[in-house]
Amino acid sequence: MGRLALTGGGKMIADERRLRSRWKTANMDEALREYTGAKFVQMTNSGTGALISCLLAAGIGPGDEVITVAYTWTATVGAILRVNAVPVFADIDPQTLTIDVADVRRKITPQTKAILPVDFYGHPAPIPELMAVAHEHHLFVIEDACQASTAEIDGQKVGSIADMTAFSFSGKPIYTTYGGGGAYLTNDRKLFERGLLGGQHPTLIAGVAQDPDVLKYASMGGTGDNFRNVPNDGMMQLLDADARTNARIANCDYLTSQLEDVPGITTPYVRPGYKHVYHYYTCLWDPDVHDVSRDRFCEALNAEGLFVVAYLKDANYRFTPDSKPIAAGGPIHLRTIFRERNLYGKGCPFQCPHVKNPPVYAKGDLPVSEAMADREFCIGQPDLSPPCDDRDMRVIVDTITKVIDNIDELR
Ligand SMILES: Cc1ncc(COP(=O)(O)O)c(C=O)c1O
Structure with a gap:
């Protein structure tokens, strides 16, 4: 058998074999990078986990406003509440049923930190226009492409267009047969690394991140959540x-x-x-x-x-x-949480001391x-x-x- 690998001998198990058998999710990261053209991809447990990771990566928290739509699945808005930020709703375009750029402009305030459009029902939101608005006002665009992971704008796959993009794999255009999983995608290394603190394993953060401001939180796994992916067959479905x-x-x-x-x-x-x-x-x-x-x-x-x-x-x-x-x-703005505006029984995140103008949500908005x-x-x-x-x-x-x-x- 020869000498031990540790002391200079050959390895018993080749690297490629170990990669194939164990790190299926890493393979899917790579495949998604290739498929979308995004520079960085992190697999997560769900689309919701991916959205929360994106919001945390952008540094969004209490008192910050995120402009999104009420015409969406609950998780889009739930993710904003989960980081204790304030959802501000823009109306939709009646034809595409995605966010109305003119209304986004009207809703921007000094507290706005991000725009979170949704590619609803599989039709991409107007991401290029939103990127232009965001550029003007120094905002992030976080695209909820959970329902549209194979969509394109002008021949470019979603996932590589906005600052950050979230995918879900539960019964979506790219799916897993176990019915779960998600990913966030970005071209920005800093955002990618900061997103890891949303809930990836400490060893993964330590293995992947380079930024000392990220690495110093690695041992806690960031914010303490668990958005880790589990091995799945998404790779097969992606093919x-x-x-x-x-x-x-x-x-x-x-x-x-x-x-x-x-x-x-x-x-x-x-x-x-x-x-x-x-x-x-x-x-x-x-x-x-x-x-x-x-x-x-x-x-x-x-x-x-x-x-x-x-x-x-x-x-x-x-x-x-x-x-x-x-x-x-x-x-979404007509649902009970937005009438009560009292998540956790203490008014947060709608009416906490960080909020400059507590929002009111009403029918007719x-x-x-x-x-x-x-x-x-x-x-x-x-x-x-x-x-x-x-x-x-x-x-x-x-x-x-x-x-x-x-x-x-x-x-
Ligand atoms: C628009 C939208 N955003 C976010 C999500 C959340 O994805 P997941 O169920 O994987 O958490 C979904 C899921 O249906 C969705 O449709």
Whole structure:
């Protein structure tokens, strides 16, 4: 067997073998770097963990304002609350359902530290415009691309465009079969290293970071949270993420070609140069055209066996067909936490001594978000992605057509 490796002999286990068998997540870091073009990637336990890491990396905390949307999944805003910062909501563009840049400009104050746009339903937010606004006002742009990890703007993958980007891998365009995981991505080494303090293992921080201001907190694992990834098969799914996304886009394009002239329905808009990856296929319903409410229309589709949800509000809002529907509550600013403004029972983070102007959140604040939440209905990725093909899309179209043809029965 020869001498010990420690005293100059050969190794029993080659480095490549150890890498392959043990450090699967490190391989995915590398693969995501290559896939997106981002210089630095850190795998996390979830998209929420990734968002919190980004906010901490940007140094955001009590009294700081983060401009985001209320038209999103709860975790976007939950991450801001988790670092004790103040969410300030901008309205959305009625076509793309992503943040309205003009409203972002109106919401900037001396307390604003970051803009946190969301690539909602898989359509990228206007990141290049937001980067320009951020540059003018010395703000960070943290992109919540949790629903859009394969999307592009002008041929560039999301993940390499904003200052920092968060991905989720639970049932998203890039996914893991265990149903969890996330990552944050950036081109900035300093932000990458500071994000590690959000909840990576002390030894990983010590192994990766170079900045003495980061390394001095390594032994505590930073803030004491645990956002560590677990080994998973995301790497395998990444290999065919583009093929799967493109097949889903082809299915959705077919739906649009068949539904765009149906009275009462507005099919999804795709901004030129933007790659919408359809985490959901989201249409708008006009209740006046047939004198039938959106919720009644959704009820009829669901009775036919087509699983549609009004993601932001009520009609049939449930995670899976067999879970129990709940009232989702509308855009985030209308939910209980924002009425009470009393997280932890002590007023933080809305009304703590660091907050210059305690925010008030009210119905009517975000007219477009509120109106769209009453009109949208969504079909989820599982019914749009391979192996579903145009035969399945035909069934969706026929089901919607059947309900429209018999709309009189719903009045
Ligand atoms: C827009 C958005 N942001 C953040 C998240 C959080 O991701 P995760 O569930 O992996 O924590 C999600 C998850 O659905 C999401 O849709």
